[in-house]
Amino acid sequence: GRGRGRGVGTSGNPQSGRGGRGGRGRGRGKPSSSALAESLAEHQGRLVYQIQVEGGSIATPEEVEAKLRQEVTHNFTVLDSWTAGTSVFLKLPGNCEAAANAISMLRSSLSFRGQKWKITMQRVATKRSQAMSTFIIPKEVVHSFYNGDEDVKFMDLSNIGSKPKIAAHLSGQGVASASVANAFINVIKNNCADLKTLDLSANGMHTLKSWKLLSSYAPHIECLNLQNNALQKAADLSDLRGFKSLRHLWLSGNPFTEQYALEEYQQAVVKYLPKLDTLDGERIIVERRPGPNPNLNIDAITVPDDWPVEERQTRHEVVNFLALFCEVYDSDKRDNLKGAFHDDSTFRLHIRNLGKGRYSFLRYSKTKGGKPSKALRTTRKGASKIVSLLKKYPKTRHDSIGNFNLNFVSRDDSVGELQVEVFGRFMEFSTLNDSAFMIRAFRFEFVFVPPCDDTWNLRIKSAIWTLENDPVGAVSLKKQQQIEASAAAEVSAAAAAAA
Numbered sequence: 001g002r003g004r005g006r007g008v009g010t011s012g013n014p015q016s017g018r019g020g021r022g023g024r025g026r027g028r029g030k031p032s033s034s035a036l037a038e039s040l041a042e043h044q045g046r047l048v049y050q051i052q053v054e055g056g057s058i059a060t061p062e063e064v065e066a067k068l069r070q071e072v073t074h075n076f077t078v079l080d081s082w083t084a085g086t087s088v089f090l091k092l093p094g095n096c097e098a099a100a101n102a103i104s105m106l107r108s109s110l111s112f113r114g115q116k117w118k119i120t121m122q123r124v125a126t127k128r129s130q131a132m133s134t135f136i137i138p139k140e141v142v143h144s145f146y147n148g149d150e151d152v153k154f155m156d157l158s159n160i161g162s163k164p165k166i167a168a169h170l171s172g173q174g175v176a177s178a179s180v181a182n183a184f185i186n187v188i189k190n191n192c193a194d195l196k197t198l199d200l201s202a203n204g205m206h207t208l209k210s211w212k213l214l215s216s217y218a219p220h221i222e223c224l225n226l227q228n229n230a231l232q233k234a235a236d237l238s239d240l241r242g243f244k245s246l247r248h249l250w251l252s253g254n255p256f257t258e259q260y261a262l263e264e265y266q267q268a269v270v271k272y273l274p275k276l277d278t279l280d281g282e283r284i285i286v287e288r289r290p291g292p293n294p295n296l297n298i299d300a301i302t303v304p305d306d307w308p309v310e311e312r313q314t315r316h317e318v319v320n321f322l323a324l325f326c327e328v329y330d331s332d333k334r335d336n337l338k339g340a341f342h343d344d345s346t347f348r349l350h351i352r353n354l355g356k357g358r359y360s361f362l363r364y365s366k367t368k369g370g371k372p373s374k375a376l377r378t379t380r381k382g383a384s385k386i387v388s389l390l391k392k393y394p395k396t397r398h399d400s401i402g403n404f405n406l407n408f409v410s411r412d413d414s415v416g417e418l419q420v421e422v423f424g425r426f427m428e429f430s431t432l433n434d435s436a437f438m439i440r441a442f443r444f445e446f447v448f449v450p451p452c453d454d455t456w457n458l459r460i461k462s463a464i465w466t467l468e469n470d471p472v473g474a475v476s477l478k479k480q481q482q483i484e485a486s487a488a489a490e491v492s493a494a495a496a497a498a499a
Helices: 033-043 061-071 094-104 128-133 139-143 178-191 234-240 255-259 262-270 309-330 334-340 383-390 471-498
Strands: 047-054 080-084 087-092 118-125 154-156 197-199 223-225 248-250 341-351 376-381 404-412 417-429 437-449 459-469
Touching (some): 061 080, 087 094, 309 334, 309 417, 334 459
Parallel strands (some): 341 459
């Protein structure tokens, strides 16, 4: 970025009438937004190199590719090629940086059939949905380390830096990098999705986040070897929750395992993976903590078809979070919601029309004296203050009023934030009579960040809760309850008559 600064100028000369010179500015500029986006894309494996050969239209893309391979010593892979106007374009994956730079250095030194070429290279950050295709590992290379026998289904990716066939395609990057992980996941998804055993040991991985998506494409993995990596804490295992078939796990040789005795070690692991049968070859002997049993049926949370494919694991995490959040909110233990909020989180409640009479929202508004307002906007900051406010709100129930609708908004991995929207309805009970209730329609706008403990799989950084009245829904629900009660009475009467 360009710097800005304010300098001190020289004094003017009164005899000549000339003014002094302005001082030189000094300052440190910030990197441009495009540079930051490009850096993030490179880290996530979403960077490609687009080669433009101007004047190359007299040749086919295949001929241009062949000519360039003759001129540079670096091997490279072409993701895509096409002709536009008088130019031919080639797209190279992110692990072909050396080849892309060598090609760009050719500039105007090449010609073909008497036509001089002008070569330029551009670094392009692809969209997240295209990230899986920006780094290529040939499937035949991966297949050389895969045993597809019916009773085996085993892939050996241990210490892959020592395997020449694979290392040649990594350009020094490790398995933990998003680009390399995506490349392997892409091959597994398309060629061996029935994989049962995966060995990722001795790869120096300090995080498993890049491999979370694999659970969506290889759902039958039962055995996973992560020995001799660099995992620093048991909480890193939360990224394995999507592997529903996982029963056997190896973790010895990771730094965090050395701080536990056997039973403590097993307990720390089964907090995140309660269905494990063995750990490092030893049977699980500790008592398993039961998982949440929410009143809200997870199947009642509707996820749209256009939810991004690469965010499937995120979808499961959000659904599980909402199920537990609603269970606790509907109980008399709302104090337990404190762990669901970030310490510096912000909560806003918006009610556009408080209304009057039976269906009003006056219980959410603590107006003292004066004329009550028609709308309500309440803000609290900090987990303790937010939960104190929620405890004052009426008793509710979320499990009987149809489905919730969940929408993905965005994800910003640079700050670890996930934004989603939730729409739905809930029952709100009268403080005097639990049989008297009304239906409220709501919209929640959440910004989530990673958790800090094993109770909540996400934390709320900010939330905007918008409420509206739904008297039509209340009438419909009461009619349904009357129909069910009438049907139950008829069954009881018939049974008594038969007796």
